[in-house]
Amino acid sequence: MSVIQTENLTKIFRVPQKDAGVRGAVKALFQPRYKDVTAVDGVTFSVEKGEVVGYIGLNGAGKSTTIKMLTGILVPSSGQVRVLGRDPHRERVANARQIGVVFGQRTQLWWDLALIESLNTIAKIYEMDPQRYDQLLEQFVDLLDLKDLLKVPVRNMSLGQKMRAELAATLIHEPEVVYLDEPTIGLDLIVKERMRAFIKQQNRETGTTVVLTTHDLGDIEELCQRVIIIDEGKLIYDGPLSAIKERFGKYRQITFEMARDLDGVDLPAGAEIVTQDGRSLVLRFDRTQTTASRVAAAVMEQFNVVDFSLAEPDLSMIVKQIYQGALHPEAV
Amino acid sequence: MAVLRRTARAYGAMMAMVPKLFMAYQIWVWMQFIVQIISLVILVSFWSAVYAGESSLSGLTLAQTLNYIILAQIFAPSTDTNMVFELGYMVRSGQIGMRLIQPLDLQLALYVQKVSEIALAFVFNLPLALIGWLLFRYHVPADPLVWLAFLVSLLIGNALLFCFDWILACASFYSTEVWGMGMLRYGVALFFSGALVPLAMMPGWLRTISTILPFSQALYTPVSLLSGITPLSGMPRIWLAQLAALVALGALSRFTFSRAVRQVTVQGG
Numbered sequence: 001m002s003v004i005q006t007e008n009l010t011k012i013f014r015v016p017q018k019d020a021g022v023r024g025a026v027k028a029l030f031q032p033r034y035k036d037v038t039a040v041d042g043v044t045f046s047v048e049k050g051e052v053v054g055y056i057g058l059n060g061a062g063k064s065t066t067i068k069m070l071t072g073i074l075v076p077s078s079g080q081v082r083v084l085g086r087d088p089h090r091e092r093v094a095n096a097r098q099i100g101v102v103f104g105q106r107t108q109l110w111w112d113l114a115l116i117e118s119l120n121t122i123a124k125i126y127e128m129d130p131q132r133y134d135q136l137l138e139q140f141v142d143l144l145d146l147k148d149l150l151k152v153p154v155r156n157m158s159l160g161q162k163m164r165a166e167l168a169a170t171l172i173h174e175p176e177v178v179y180l181d182e183p184t185i186g187l188d189l190i191v192k193e194r195m196r197a198f199i200k201q202q203n204r205e206t207g208t209t210v211v212l213t214t215h216d217l218g219d220i221e222e223l224c225q226r227v228i229i230i231d232e233g234k235l236i237y238d239g240p241l242s243a244i245k246e247r248f249g250k251y252r253q254i255t256f257e258m259a260r261d262l263d264g265v266d267l268p269a270g271a272e273i274v275t276q277d278g279r280s281l282v283l284r285f286d287r288t289q290t291t292a293s294r295v296a297a298a299v300m301e302q303f304n305v306v307d308f309s310l311a312e313p314d315l316s317m318i319v320k321q322i323y324q325g326a327l328h329p330e331a332v
Numbered sequence: 333m334a335v336l337r338r339t340a341r342a343y344g345a346m347m348a349m350v351p352k353l354f355m356a357y358q359i360w361v362w363m364q365f366i367v368q369i370i371s372l373v374i375l376v377s378f379w380s381a382v383y384a385g386e387s388s389l390s391g392l393t394l395a396q397t398l399n400y401i402i403l404a405q406i407f408a409p410s411t412d413t414n415m416v417f418e419l420g421y422m423v424r425s426g427q428i429g430m431r432l433i434q435p436l437d438l439q440l441a442l443y444v445q446k447v448s449e450i451a452l453a454f455v456f457n458l459p460l461a462l463i464g465w466l467l468f469r470y471h472v473p474a475d476p477l478v479w480l481a482f483l484v485s486l487l488i489g490n491a492l493l494f495c496f497d498w499i500l501a502c503a504s505f506y507s508t509e510v511w512g513m514g515m516l517r518y519g520v521a522l523f524f525s526g527a528l529v530p531l532a533m534m535p536g537w538l539r540t541i542s543t544i545l546p547f548s549q550a551l552y553t554p555v556s557l558l559s560g561i562t563p564l565s566g567m568p569r570i571w572l573a574q575l576a577a578l579v580a581l582g583a584l585s586r587f588t589f590s591r592a593v594r595q596v597t598v599q600g601g
């Protein structure tokens with residue numbers, strides 16, 4: 001049985017509409033207007049035990065809203081959601097006992113107290129066996145380098161220290177499912193590396209299922225075998241990371257800087273314009289149909305090229321193409 | 333039994349956080365103490381002036397009134413649940429999401445935290461009680477039964493007021509602008525709880541309103557017993573009324589929350 005199952009999951013928010021100025025404020029007082037905004041639109045997917053799934057999309061795509069429905073914070077407007085066989089909202093407390101959540105921009109730690117106070121309290125509210133807690137605490141302190149932070153109030157920690165503490169608080173009670181909503185936001189490379197290694201180890205050793213939302217594609221490449229891509233609330237891709245890499249990886253990108261503004265360009269078969277802005281031209285080409293030298297030669301024959309560069313496909317380029325509509329039926 | 337012990341440990345942990353958090357704001361602790369002393373002196377002076385030339389008002393002597401007022405000031409934190417402001421802030425800031433991912437019943441968790449806060453406030457009011465005694469020599473009953481009856485009435489009264497405030501606070505799930513309602517509740521509670529005026533002095537119709545509203549149950553009802561205004565023999569009837577109100581408000585607050593929490597909107601990040 002799947003650990004997480006959603007079917008036609010939909011969330012519609014009712015957002016107040018207010019005109020600018022005093023008149024608008026008065027009007028809103030007597031005649032409030034609302035607009036329905038569909039944040040998540042008929043999303044269906046399932047996640048198996050032990051999977052690490054990247055749930056990605058642009059800002060406002062509906063990632064966090066989906067996570068909040070999976071955690072039981074939000075109630076779906078329609079559709080079904082089951083986590084470990086439960087309705088997360090109806091059975092919120094039982095669901096909460098078996099999940100862990102990091103919201104990158106919020107904290108579950110007690111801001112004014114030393115970290116150890118928060119961890120001790122979390123162990124109690126999750127009804128942990130004291131011996132097991134001591135054992136895990138020792139392990140987490142070592143893996144996340146928390147020794148010097150245990151007696152420090154959370155408000156006195158740097159962002160990186162706080163996120164390491166947050167991760168420890170999320171996983172200390174050994175949840176079966178972990179939702180990480182932008183856990184590496186704003187962190188430096190070293191902290192990111194440490195956090196990724198920790199998540200990877202927890203998944204490998206305890207079989208914890210992880211759903212990760214992030215804008216950092218390094219997190220995805222490092223941790224996920226599978227990605228779900230959501231755009232304007234709709235699921236547009238669900239499959240192995242390797243499959244989209246293979247599918248879109250056949251494209252390469254060339255950027256040209258011209259001596260004068262462009263008006264039009266003829267390209268060989270298999271090449272197309274990505275962006276054209278003044279003297280800058282970005283092309284992509286299918287390397288099964290043509291070559292970089294052929295494309296470059298064609299452009300150079302028509303224009304005076306000042307500079308050009310060739311980029312190998314990486315995940316960020318692939319995801320950018322997908323966000324720009326490369327998965328829409330007419331684009332395929 | 334083991335489940336009960338684990339549950340008590342979980343909610344006990346939430347209670348135990350309160351004094352730690354309270355101590356984090358040491359200056360506030362001292363400020364509060366100074367403000368309470370000033371309030372006590374003002375109230376005693378006010379009532380002494382009201383009684384000038386009168387031996388009794390509404391059947392209460394000056395000594396009885398002062399006794400009541402001082403005790404009411406010591407136990408006044410029983411009416412301060414602050415739920416409208418606190419839940420309102422959680423909903424408005426989105427922090428409610430972090431509370432809803434805890435494996436705890438939110439209403440019960442906040443209730444035990446409130447009980448802990450009130451108990452702590454009583455402890456911090458001990459110097460006030462001592463200074464009040466040194467200055468004004470108020471009387472407290474020597475009979476432990478009266479203290480026990482007072483404690484039972486205080487606990488039930490505070491619990492039913494918490495349920496009432498919880499229902500009001502649930503409005504924050506529908507409108508984030510509940511600050512005004514919180515202020516209104518604070519002002520109404522200050523008057524109708526009996527913190528400033530013994531209910532016995534109010535005209536009949538106002539006393540009826542005060543008795544119907546839950547604020548007096550958390551302060552006037554228990555303190556009137558302690559100060560001798562209500563005899564111990566009257567307590568069983570009062571307890572029954574308090575328990576009935578608690579059951580009704582408890583059920584209504586559970587129902588209201590179960591509906592209101594469906595409205596949670598925590599958008600963005």
